[in-house]
Amino acid sequence: MGSLTRTQRQRAVQFSLYGLFVLLIVLFWVVSDKEAIRANFFLAEGFTETWQDFVFIGAKNTILYTVIAFVGGFVLAMVLVLMKLAPVAPFRWLATAYIELFRGLPALVVILFMAFGVPIAFGWRPPGGPVGAGLVGLMLVSAAYMAETIRAGIEAVPKGQTEAARSLGMNGGWTMATVVMPQALRIVIPPLTNELVILIKDTSLLFVIGMAANEKELTTMARDFMSSGPSAGTATSLTFAALLYLAITLPLTRVVAWLERRQNRSR
Structure with missing residues (x-):
């Protein structure tokens, strides 16, 4: 390969990797017990007899919970950002402490704390019962990450934008609201969309708090169908849930990639 150009060597390596990938797929297909895979992961009854529950209850609730947690987290994140940029030091300290605390805690711990710890300690439960408590936990965690983003x-945002606005007589608050923040939000659209994708997957953590039949999201529904229903005793319901998660998240990840390429071109 010493006589090959750099481009030719790169293409040769790529073709070699593609060939290795195809070889591994073929080997897996030859040595695997296809009947056992079908019976455990792709049982036909597990798809045909449960798809309505998965789509119209599980997937619907997953999307609904994601939207609620994202909107609530975004509003709280905006408050935290303004506190962190405030000239009053205690506000900055409080916002920084919040962000560091909830970025350091696992989302599952926060969900359990809101669903069980707070009601036990203070006798107060967030609206919406266990699901509402779990969503508040997701909001608290996502707000910390979105605030930093x-x-x-x-x-x-270039400092010259702020200086130009102030030279026109605009005060600090109006400059932030009309000049700085719109540009900042445009910059952070890709990472915020990525946070939305993470929230879609984090709704699976709500399975620990217990839900009514019409409140189940995809993971809870898959777990329940593993123990009862047409695919009981197999992992078919988990396969179905995984496919639906991919159907929801893959388009969003493609949107993130497109937005990042568009921003790079504009720069």
């Missing part, structure tokens, strides 16, 4: 977007 938005703050980075604000810092990425």
Whole structure:
């Protein structure tokens, strides 16, 4: 390969990797017990007899919970960002402490704390019962991450934009609301969309709090169908849930990639 150009060597390596991938697929197909795979992961009854529950209850609730958690987390994140940028030091300290705390805690711990710890300690349960408590937990965690993302977007806005606005007589608050924040939000659209994808997957953590039949999201529904229903005793329901998660998240990840390429071109 010493006489090959750099481009030719790269193509040769790529073709070799593709060939290795195809070889591994063929080997897996030859040595695997296809009947056992079908019976455990792709049982036909597990798809045909449960798809309505998965689509119209599980997938619908997963999307609904994601939207609620994202919107609530975004609103709280905006408050945290403004507190962190405030001239009053205690506000900055409080926002920083919140962000560091909830970025350091696993989302599952926060969900359990809101669903069980808070009601036991204070006798107060968030609206919506266990599901509402779980969504509040997701909001608290996602807000911490989104706040840092938005703050980075604000810092990425050229300082000249602020100086130009102030030279026109605009005060600090109006400059932030009409000049800086719109540009910052445009910058952080890709990472915020990525946070939305993470939230879709994090709704699976709600299975630990218990739900009514019409409140189940995809993971809870898959777990329940593993123990009862046409695919009981197999992992078919998990396969179905995984396929639906991919159907929801893959388009969003493609959107993120497209937005990042568009921003790179504009720069």
